[in-house]
Amino acid sequence: MIFSIILQKLKSAVTDLMPIVLVIAFFQILVLKQPLPQMGEVLFGALLVVVGLSLFVQGLEMGLFPIGESMAHALAKKGSLFWLLVFAFALGFSTTVAEPALIAVAWEAAEIAGQGGLIDPSQESLKQYAFGLRISVAFSVGLAILIGVLRILRGWPIHYLIIGGYGLVMLMTIFAPKEIIGIAYDAGGVTTSTITVPLVAALGVGLASSIRGRSPLVDGFGLIAFASLLPMIFVMGYGLIIFS
Amino acid sequence: MDFIYYFGKILFATGTDVLPILLLIVGFQVLVLRQKIPHLPRLIVGGVYVVFGLALFLAGLDKALFPLGNIMATQLSDPAFLYGPGIIVDQADWKAYGWIYAFAAMIGFATTIAEPSLMAVAFKANEVSAGTISQWGLRITVAIGVAFGISLGTFRIVTGTPLYLYILAGYMIVIVQTLFAPKSIIALAYDSGGVTTSTVTVPLVAALGLGLAGTVPGRNPALDGFGLIAFASLFPIIAVMGYAQLMQWSGQRKLKSTEKK
Numbered sequence: 453m454i455f456s457i458i459l460q461k462l463k464s465a466v467t468d469l470m471p472i473v474l475v476i477a478f479f480q481i482l483v484l485k486q487p488l489p490q491m492g493e494v495l496f497g498a499l500l501v502v503v504g505l506s507l508f509v510q511g512l513e514m515g516l517f518p519i520g521e522s523m524a525h526a527l528a529k530k531g532s533l534f535w536l537l538v539f540a541f542a543l544g545f546s547t548t549v550a551e552p553a554l555i556a557v558a559w560e561a562a563e564i565a566g567q568g569g570l571i572d573p574s575q576e577s578l579k580q581y582a583f584g585l586r587i588s589v590a591f592s593v594g595l596a597i598l599i600g601v602l603r604i605l606r607g608w609p610i611h612y613l614i615i616g617g618y619g620l621v622m623l624m625t626i627f628a629p630k631e632i633i634g635i636a637y638d639a640g641g642v643t644t645s646t647i648t649v650p651l652v653a654a655l656g657v658g659l660a661s662s663i664r665g666r667s668p669l670v671d672g673f674g675l676i677a678f679a680s681l682l683p684m685i686f687v688m689g690y691g692l693i694i695f696s
Numbered sequence: 697m698d699f700i701y702y703f704g705k706i707l708f709a710t711g712t713d714v715l716p717i718l719l720l721i722v723g724f725q726v727l728v729l730r731q732k733i734p735h736l737p738r739l740i741v742g743g744v745y746v747v748f749g750l751a752l753f754l755a756g757l758d759k760a761l762f763p764l765g766n767i768m769a770t771q772l773s774d775p776a777f778l779y780g781p782g783i784i785v786d787q788a789d790w791k792a793y794g795w796i797y798a799f800a801a802m803i804g805f806a807t808t809i810a811e812p813s814l815m816a817v818a819f820k821a822n823e824v825s826a827g828t829i830s831q832w833g834l835r836i837t838v839a840i841g842v843a844f845g846i847s848l849g850t851f852r853i854v855t856g857t858p859l860y861l862y863i864l865a866g867y868m869i870v871i872v873q874t875l876f877a878p879k880s881i882i883a884l885a886y887d888s889g890g891v892t893t894s895t896v897t898v899p900l901v902a903a904l905g906l907g908l909a910g911t912v913p914g915r916n917p918a919l920d921g922f923g924l925i926a927f928a929s930l931f932p933i934i935a936v937m938g939y940a941q942l943m944q945w946s947g948q949r950k951l952k953s954t955e956k957k
Contacts, residue, residue: 468809468815469810471810472761472803472806472807472809472810475802475806476764476768478802479772479802480764483772484768484771484777486771493760495760497755497756497758500752500753500756501752501756501760502756503752503756504749504750504751504754504755504756505749505810505812507749508745508746508753508812509749510742510745511744511746511747511748512816513742513819514738515738515741515743516742516746517816517819518739518742519721519733523721523724523725527729539720539728543720546716546717546719546720547713550715552713553898615871615874618870625860625863633860634921634923634926637859637922637926638923638924640929641890641926641929644813645813646812647714647750649891650816651717653817653820654820657824669824669825669880669883670882670883672820672883673821674886675887677883677887677889677890
């Protein structure tokens with residue numbers, strides 16, 4: 453019984469990874485016409501990836517999804533808007549501020565700004581700039597989840613908020629310094645980590661299904677969309693304030 | 697031995713990723729909700745699976761796929777490979793970069809299929825739509841969006857056209873589509889933009905962008921290397937809404953043709 457579940461998970465992990473293997477093999481053999489270097493190491497790595505992915509998916513179903521949903525139900529039942537919003541903000545802020553991808557991007561952005569002569573290129577001021585960037589992104593993700601939760605509770609249609617956000621992004625693109633635009637656009641994508649996404653999705657769907665009159669499909673999704681839109685606005689805003 | 701140390705480092709990083717979430721959940725359960733967490737042992741086992749699984753996954757990618765992907769991105773954008781050995785070019789010819797566009801599209805598609813956060817969202821979407829949205833259907837649609845987006849993004853780096861023009865045009869398409877797309881898909885479509893770009897796609901795509909901006913004559917990695925991730929999170933939105941519109945349209949056509957009969 454357990455054996456067949458493990459086998460099934462491993463099988464689907466292999467299917468998930470097959471495209472990457474095929475693309476790399478195709479380009480390596482037919483286009484670049486070179487043998488695959490370090491075959492042993494590559495195969496060992498691929499084995500780790502398959503086992504890791506199967507464990508992760510199993511853990512999602514056992515741990516992350518149920519805890520996200522049970523928190524959402526418990527908070528909805530408690531009926532305190534204040535604590536629900538505090539939870540939403542804290543979830544967004546705390547998962548983003550320590551996100552390794554964000555730390556890397558913020559540091560890169562600081563170095564570019566230093567080389568471009570936009571800020572003082574000393575180590576100290578670079579650190580300060582990168583830290584400011586991280587805090588503004590984390591704050592914006594917290595705010596985004598908060599707004600998203602409020603939207604689910606009130607039943608606001610998502611497209612007005614998102615299109616309004618796009619309008620703001622376009623407007624700020626005109627005024628923001630051009631060195632920060634590429635990073636601002638990318639910041640939207642890197643904020644949502646692999647562990648945050650399932651938890652936030654479970655929170656949204658759980659909330660929408662425990663409030664009468666909300667559909668989990670129409671209202672439950674959308675939290676991640678806010679979390680990738682708001683950081684763009686905040687990073688450009690940060691650039692405007694720092695550089696002028 | 698080296699590997700154990702290395703794996704420990706990744707495990708530690710994943711652990712720090714989870715720690716704030718853990719503190720938040722425990723804090724809320726104890727201080728605000730004041731109740732026991734249901735099925736606690738199961739949750740703990742699940743949490744351990746998630747952390748270990750993700751760490752193994754990342755270690756494996758780092759060991760096997762990322763180095764290969766990086767080498768291939770540099771080799772493919774090498775002027776000696778593109779223009780033939782010994783030829784010096786000072787102006788990039790966008791027609792010479794065909795293999796780059798193809799590689800970008802294929803690697804974008806392949807990494808999106810293997811993206812764990814997209815799997816999580818597809819699982820949830822399938823569950824709440826009572827099976828109407830199939831997991832593979834959503835994942836393949838999103839992957840096609842990413843493939844097109846990254847391919848267009850590499851074209852932008854090669855030609856050196858400004859990033860914001862593409863993004864603004866993309867936003868326009870999204871806004872127009874939002875007006876016509878079925879209401880039930882909109883939130884999910886917006887979400888699928890954010891989930892495509894995490895653990896697997898970002899490192900490979902960022903390496904491709906920076907490598908390309910470093911080798912294409914006349915490009916500055918600082919200014920032109922960024923932006924691929926933005927493409928990868930915009931085009932899935934268009935793809936998912938487009939797919940839903942297509943389904944709706946063909947459904948209506950079928951309905952009409954049966955009415956006529």
